[in-house]
Amino acid sequence: MSTTFKIAALAGDGIGPEVMREAIKVLRAVEKKFSLSFQITEAPVGWAGIDATGKALPDATLALCKQSDAILFGSVGLPDRDPTIPKEERPERAALLRIRKEFGLYANLRPVQLPKALAHACPLRPERQGDGIDILVVRELTGGMYFGQPKKTEDYFHEEPQADEGATVIMRRAQRAIDTMVYTTPEIERIAHVAFKAASLRRKKVTSIDKANVLENGVLWRDVVTKIAKQYPDVTLEHMFVDNGAMQLMLRPTQFDVMLCENMFGDILSDEAAALAGSLGMLPSASLGKATGELTFGFYEPAGGTAPDIAGKNLANPIAQILSTALMLRYSFGLNDAADAIEAAVGTAIAAGMRTGDIYTPAEATAKKVGTREMGDAIAAAV
Ligand code: IPM
Ligand code: MG
Numbered sequence: 001m002s003t004t005f006k007i008a009a010l011a012g013d014g015i016g017p018e019v020m021r022e023a024i025k026v027l028r029a030v031e032k033k034f035s036l037s038f039q040i041t042e043a044p045v046g047w048a049g050i051d052a053t054g055k056a057l058p059d060a061t062l063a064l065c066k067q068s069d070a071i072l073f074g075s076v077g078l079p080d081r082d083p084t085i086p087k088e089e090r091p092e093r094a095a096l097l098r099i100r101k102e103f104g105l106y107a108n109l110r111p112v113q114l115p116k117a118l119a120h121a122c123p124l125r126p127e128r129q130g131d132g133i134d135i136l137v138v139r140e141l142t143g144g145m146y147f148g149q150p151k152k153t154e155d156y157f158h159e160e161p162q163a164d165e166g167a168t169v170i171m172r173r174a175q176r177a178i179d180t181m182v183y184t185t186p187e188i189e190r191i192a193h194v195a196f197k198a199a200s201l202r203r204k205k206v207t208s209i210d211k212a213n214v215l216e217n218g219v220l221w222r223d224v225v226t227k228i229a230k231q232y233p234d235v236t237l238e239h240m241f242v243d244n245g246a247m248q249l250m251l252r253p254t255q256f257d258v259m260l261c262e263n264m265f266g267d268i269l270s271d272e273a274a275a276l277a278g279s280l281g282m283l284p285s286a287s288l289g290k291a292t293g294e295l296t297f298g299f300y301e302p303a304g305g306t307a308p309d310i311a312g313k314n315l316a317n318p319i320a321q322i323l324s325t326a327l328m329l330r331y332s333f334g335l336n337d338a339a340d341a342i343e344a345a346v347g348t349a350i351a352a353g354m355r356t357g358d359i360y361t362p363a364e365a366t367a368k369k370v371g372t373r374e375m376g377d378a379i380a381a382a383v
Contacts, residue, residue: 004037005333008068010061012046013091014306015316015372016074022318022376023072023325026345029383030329030338041068046076046091046306056094065099070332072325073099073301078308100141105287105299106187107194108139108266109327112273112283117350121278121359130254133276136202137259138195139266141287143187144217146263148180181217183262185224192228194288195260199235205257207238209245209265221262242269249273270303279358280304281317284324286331298332300324310357314371317356319346322379345382354378 007027011020024040031038043061044052052058056076065071076091087093099105114122114133122129158174192208199206208225212218222239229237240248242265248255249272261269274280283303288296302320310316323346330339353366360369370378 004039005070006068007038007040007328008061008065008071009040009042010045010065010071011042011048011074012076012095012306013048013078014075014308014311016046016076016306018312018314018372019302019316019318019321020072020074022372022379023321025376025380026322026342026383027325029380030341033341033383034335034338036335036338040072045073045095047078047081049095050085050089050091056089056091057098062099062102065103070297070328071099071103071299072328073299074321075302075304075306077306080308097146099299100287101147103297103299104142104289106140106142107191107288108137108141108285109194109198109288109331110137110139110266110270110273110283110285110303111135112137112270112277114277115347115350118278118282118359120361120364122276124250124253124276128252133253134203135253135256135259135273135276136198137261137266137270137273138191138198139270140183140187140191140262141266142263143183144263145179145181148182150178150180153177181215181264183217183220185220188221188224189228192225192260193231195258196228196232196235199258200232203257204234205236205238206260207240207245207256207258208260209240209242209269210262211242211265212239213241217262225260245269246272249276274303279317280320281356281358282319282323284320284322284327286324286327288331296332298328300328300332314373315357316372317358318372318376319356319379322346322376341383342379345379348382349375349378352378 011017027038041064043064045061046056049056049058076095112135153175156176158172160170160172162168195206210218210221212222253276274283280303285301285303287299302324326339326342329335353368354370354375355367356375
């Protein structure tokens, strides 16, 4: 096959570069095994971008992304770095949110799976794990409170009545922060389609999460999702308030197949769901947007963050980054066999007892504690 797939590899900060190195190692193994051709170009982003060019998303990095077929992303954001840099210029907003908006990546898929071999790493008692946990969180990624306008902090005068029965009122200069939650019908429709299509290839159940008992957004969300469901008669739709959803994840996670969430609820519940899989270090994610030609342009990143406490120490689990490359091969390049090979290789390394610190317990007699590089080597070798 002669197609060359162009990949922008943006490792970012913290553990990003270490786990990216292992993911590229695995990609090279796949390239060889399946006679593929990957053109992988690395570029700085996040604090690495600020250090190199003064911008969290350097112009050259954005240009590279635009010329690529997919973006393989590490992680960005170091909360303790330089507090003088304004929040709009910090990596979370200036790089990550900007890329999501710039490329119209409205569908965020976060598969959460607890492999049987890692049952010990799950915080729930074994009887609550049932036959295994397998949830796909479908999170809307370019709407809601993350992007709604107005979004600002402003000064105002706060009136403070005094103890003398209202005779005196003191005006105090204060601040108020405003975030706005907006969803339109088309935004809800398109993400609902993604969830129903995904569910029809899985266990055929969508649990739609909202706060329809309080929020206007929740009422519209429920209404639109219910209408879209009619086009998918083989998929069961259930609605759940977000607070109950958070509780049900802990009580009976096996009831969930696809969880459909707006942006912020999806952010929160996907971290909670991820805890069930033992470690954030295991979970990939895909953010998909508009299609370009035959390919679906996508952005692939681990669910976890920069983990500055363990960065540079060969301790990070590279599996989330490696599994993110598998999602890239499957969703953006249509290379299902190669994607399967990566996922199988991860399974092989786990079955062989390879464990980074986050998924290791001494009680597992056959487990071997390994570093980032050793885990990457084992998975590349298994491919
Ligand atoms: C995530 C992260 C981001 C988000 C942050 C880093 C902006 O938590 O991808 O879940 O809130 O979307
Ligand atoms: Mg998050």
